[in-house]
Amino acid sequence: MAEIEVRDIRHVYDQGSPDETVAIERINLTLQDGTANALLGPSGCGKTTLLQIISGLLQPTEGHILIDGEDVTDKPPAERDIAQVFQFPVIYRSMDVYGNLAFPLRNGGVPEAEIESRVHRISELLELDDILHSSPSNLGPELNQLVALGRGIIRADTSAILFDEPMTDVEPSRKLTIRRRVKEAQQEFGITALYVTHDQHEALTFAEQVAIMKDGNLVQYDTGENLYQSPVNTFIGHFIGSPGMNLLECGLSQENGDPHAHLGPHQVPLDSALAPRLDLGWTDCHVGIRPSSVTVQVAEPHEDTGYLPATVDQVEMLGGFQIITATLDHTDVEVKARVAHDFAIDEGASVWLSFPPSDIRFFHDHEAIPA
Ligand SMILES: Nc1ncnc2c1ncn2[C@@H]1O[C@H](COP(=O)(O)OP(=O)(O)OP(=O)(O)O)[C@@H](O)[C@H]1O
Ligand SMILES: [Mg+2]
Structure with a gap:
């Protein structure tokens, strides 16, 4: 050949x-x-x-x-x-x-x-x-x-x-x-x-x-x-995976040198290695997180553990697993999370979501910014 x-x-x-x-x-x-x-x-x-x-x-x-x-x-x-x-x-x-x-x-x-x-x-x-x-x-x-x-x-x-x-x-x-x-x-x-x-x-x-x-x-x-x-842009992030990557429109800030993404009133810490590559003046930014990387907790967490409060809109049973769609409280930001088939959850329930920093991808103008 x-x-x-x-x-x-x-x-x-x-x-x-x-x-x-x-x-x-x-x-x-x-x-x-x-x-x-x-x-x-x-x-x-x-x-x-x-x-x-x-x-x-x-x-x-x-x-x-x-x-x-x-x-x-x-x-x-x-x-x-x-x-x-x-x-x-x-x-x-x-x-x-x-x-x-x-x-x-x-x-x-x-x-x-x-x-x-x-x-x-x-x-x-x-x-x-x-x-x-x-x-x-x-x-x-x-x-x-x-x-x-x-x-x-x-x-x-x-x-x-x-x-x-x-x-x-x-x-x-x-x-x-x-x-x-x-x-x-x-x-x-x-x-x-x-x-x-x-x-x-x-x-x-x-x-x-x-x-x-x-x-x-x-x-x-x-x-x-x-x-x-490592999708190079939001198109690949969304296109690959079923469902695709969550792409959440966000703002940017820096505190004590550590970068944070803002989803309405909520803050998501970003990998500190990203700091030198970010410009706080940017608009059109997205945080990317795979549904399989989102952690879902039903019991209210202790303070300051980085969990984001959300309300469950939809639960889809897909055989071996379930896909939960939840909206972050006080925002219209929707997040999909993949959980085990026997994870007990109802539509309308309050949950707490967290995004492990190493699984977060950051996009500016829809292009990936590698850490
Ligand atoms: N013979 C042709 N004459 C004019 N335009 C064409 C011709 N063949 C394809 N196109 C156009 O070129 C573009 C690419 O078409 P192509 O068939 O290569 O896409 P594709 O990725 O194979 O799509 P699909 O998944 O539907 O098979 C489309 O806009 C199509 O309408
Ligand atoms: Mg074809």
């Missing part, structure tokens, strides 16, 4: 016409050889456009695509050796599953003996042995998608595989199994993979690194852990 580099790519549809659409503002991204990557973002942010530019189905307005350092921007898809697995599987109904898997190898003039051994390896890995001689017409969409995937990875000389929302047609209960098999194949063959989805769960379970796009820009390309713990 290969390293794929997206260098200064920009794409404008119908440039110069009244319908002009800037689909990609400017993107730089390098996918390391043999890694699993995901491309995640809201509908219309440019994911499919970027994928088609990488595969060569679309010529970018500006910029270059490099495969292992070689500029392939002017090369047609066939010369890039990039396999694509689409939302709806592309299957040859006139052939059985074996024939479908063997197709790219037969096309490339690979000897039959080698074809047989590769087909069997792929079939074993994707657990297709029992249906090798079935007709695709008799299989459901998810098996067809696995066959399409197998055909994508069967060639030893493929540079990368791009998946565009491949699970759309797959029954929810089967998604995990199929994704696991795809992931195993990705690891076993050292495939450079780019998996497009707007489902964060799918992206985070498949990929080592996830590229998050918004409005034609790449906002953050990072591990799931970093996207969760």
Whole structure:
């Protein structure tokens, strides 16, 4: 497989016409050889456009695509050796599953003996042995998608595989199994993979690194852990996690050199390491805290323990846990907290919330200010 580099790519549809659409503002991204990557973002942010530019189905307005350092921007898809697995599987109904898997190898003039051994390896890995001689017409969409995937990875000389929302047609209960098999194949063959989805769960379970796009820009390309713990801006904080990070509009002050955020009459101490990076004149500031980091206490705490009084508006039972939505007293600041499934709490109850300083993130003009 290969390293794929997206260098200064920009794409404008119908440039110069009244319908002009800037689909990609400017993107730089390098996918390391043999890694699993995901491309995640809201509908219309440019994911499919970027994928088609990488595969060569679309010529970018500006910029270059490099495969292992070689500029392939002017090369047609066939010369890039990039396999694509689409939302709806592309299957040859006139052939059985074996024939479908063997197709790219037969096309490339690979000897039959080698074809047989590769087909069997792929079939074993994707657990297709029992249906090798079935007709695709008799299989459901998810098996067809696995066959399409197998055909994508069967060639030893493929540079990368791009998946565009491949699970759309797959029954929810089967998604995990199929994704696991795809992931195993990705690891076993050292495939450079780019998996497009707007489902964060799918992206985070498949990929080592996830590229998050918004409005034609790449906002953050990072591990799931970093996207969760250190979002670069409020968009990522809110977008990742379910529910996303609490983003609470706040004021700023400093007492004895220690920075504090103000939520109405309430004060939240910030990490003192932030002090040199803050400007007390700033407006448009947000405190970010994950619902899983908010501590909820029902009994009134002793004074000066940093707990904020709040009233519970809503309690949602989500199986293994509950999400509490509470409003800080004397404000309209809403905070979501994740608590255990057996945490006893009623709507309308008074609670005390606290935010551990090391879990607080601070944003100015929606950009993260690292401590
Ligand atoms: N062929 C086209 N002609 C003109 N505009 C297009 C074309 N294809 C996409 N666009 C526009 O470009 C932008 C990016 O579209 P794209 O399909 O790349 O987004 P996406 O992230 O794949 O969305 P989705 O999650 O809905 O698949 C959108 O505003 C879309 O309307
Ligand atoms: Mg798309």
